[in-house]
Amino acid sequence: MRKRMVINHRNNRIRKLCNKVYCFIIKVFPILSEKFFIIDFVNPYQIRKIKKSIWNKNVFTDTVTLIFDDYVHIYLCLDIIKRNSYKYGKPFDDELVLVLLHSFLHSLNKEEDEVSVIQHDIFRRFYEEVIKNE
DSSP states (O other): OOOEEEOOOOOOHHHHHHHHHHHHHHHHHHGGGEEEEEEEEOHHHHHHHHHHHHHHOOOOOSSSEEEEEEEEEEOHHHHHHHHHHHHOOOOHHHHHHHHHHHHHHHHTTOOHHHHHHHHHHHHHHHHIIIIOOO
């Protein structure tokens, strides 16, 4: 299977985790294999600027998912993801996986309420099917 994703980050651990989540999510939602994904990592001020320019919300956030006709652009803010991992008492990798899953679910055109409801179940499946089998 040819991957249809670009991960713009130098850290191999981050890249491998993103790839694992991508491979898992396209098995759960095969329709996503038809989309091309770009994942960029930005700082808190860049992601706030993106959120403000598109939704007119001047807030810091961990991810922004933009859906275009031929691709999906996901912006992730590792600083905020790290801060949230401390805030919620979770390992950083778990928080990153949860945020990535959240972004991929948005790429299915799911609204925030629906994404919030199903992301924890998808997260549990990811750990049962991927992480436990490593």
